[in-house]
Amino acid sequence: MPRRRHEPSDEALESLLAEHNGGKGEHIRDVLTTMVLNSRDGALLPSERVLAERFGVARMTVRGSIDALESKGMVRRVPGRGTFVQHPTLTHSEIFRSFSEDMRMRGMTPGAKSYRARTRPATRAVAASLDIAPGEPTHYIERIRTADGIPMALERTNLAAARFPNLPTVMGHDDSLYEVLGRVFGVRLESARQTVTIARLTDTEAKRLEVAEGSPAFLIERISVDNMGKVVEFGRSLYRGDRYAIEMHVSPPSTEG
Structure with missing residues (x-):
């Protein structure tokens, strides 16, 4: 299935994953935060399934990290469409x-x-x-x-x-x-x-x-x-x-x- 417009590339995600040496929880939060900061407003993030596979964790673990970003106003979820970068005003x-x-x-x-x-x-x-x-x-x-x-x-x-x-x-x-x-x-x-x-x-x-x-x-x-x-x-x-x-x-x- 073709990647939707503005979605961060697999290469960018792999690069961020390789750069981090911290614990698993900190790893996920830091990588997702960096991805959001380096993406355009409105960019579509990889799905929870894709992120879970990349991180080697359960989808619920990834969901918790995305919840944290959403609580800070850094992303917004659209039912049926995915999670989008939302730069704060x-x-x-x-x-x-x-x-x-x-x-x-x-x-x-x-x-x-x-x-x-x-x-x-x-x-x-x-x-x-x-x-x-x-x-x-x-x-x-x-x-x-x-x-x-x-x-x-x-x-x-x-x-x-x-x-x-x-x-x-x-x-x-x-x-x-x-x-x-x-x-x-x-x-x-x-x-x-x-x-x-x-x-x-x-x-x-x-x-x-x-x-x-x-x-x-x-x-x-x-x-x-x-x-x-x-x-x-x-x-x-x-x-x-x-x-x-x-x-x-x-x-x-x-x-x-």
Whole structure:
């Protein structure tokens, strides 16, 4: 019987099985988790029968591991069709926190790749957002932010070089920018003004985020302010539309007066 579309290959499964040296229960959980993380959203997993044969265990043992994945929201069962990969949708809320802090609170490990940092003159738009004069030097930092190794956002931000002169040298590629600002420069971020629009990823952006060209993304423009009311950063970042949802709290207008 031909394999259904997007089902992980037998070769990929055999490779994962060969790489693990732990106990049987841990083995099954780790292999299935890795398979889900490396598969496309909506991919069909091998059947319980096939997995039981590969692992050399009873189907009930495999079923228990799949139950654990389902309880975490990593897969979904469709009666009569099988078990499908379900990548979690993360809520981008109004609560002001760094990407690293947000991922840790979700039980995920934050990281980064494709890190780029350079100092350049501020354009008029960047200068206006940072409340500095056009042409003043700014640090531009760009990187792909990851959660458990999965690309989640293309982060781009600008900061005044006069206020943070050695920022590129004291900040590691995986570091939280806000944590570095607090630890090295004594800056405490207080709030941010954000606007969210919908964008289509270019071919280059899509490749860096490991999604299809033209995939939708949230373009989040943020101006962060410290506890003294001074602008700290101006950024325009792209968050994957298939992994994020925007949460907003609304209320009726005040009737006082």
